[in-house]
Amino acid sequence: MTVMHYKGYEGVVDYDEEAEIFHGEVINLRDVITFQGTSVSELKQALADSVEDYLAYCRERGEEPEKPFSGHFVVRAEPALHRAMFSAAKRAGMSLNKWVTSTLERAVSR
Structure with missing residues (x-):
């Protein structure tokens, strides 16, 4: 491809x-x-x-064309998973957003 x-x-x-x-x-x-x-x-x-x-x-x-993805998206997670991700981010010294982004980058580069 x-x-x-x-x-x-x-x-x-x-x-x-x-x-x-x-x-x-x-x-x-x-x-x-x-x-x-x-x-x-x-x-x-x-x-x-x-x-x-x-x-x-x-x-x-008269419509706005859809733009290529902006980089913003909403993820819904169970409260326990949200809490665990927040804790993992804090342990890594990162914001939750940065932790999720770096985790996703590692996942898609495999």
Whole structure:
């Protein structure tokens, strides 16, 4: 899997051997943006065109386009887990936010 970027949007690309075409999807937002091409230059242009089409569509509808993830999210945890995470963060000399972030970074880099 290959990752491409355009204006903060992140697309992943796969190859369909049977159709002999590359296809991609923007993954860092909830809305669906797809693109395809038969070469690297076509893929780059298709990603840019698809993102620009998405932004134009949102403008036409008078809606704010969904931005790539902001870095803010809410996690709901059982009170006992919340307490245990808070204690672990304090023992590590970190804020709860920093402790959760560093724990998640370690988990996704495995």
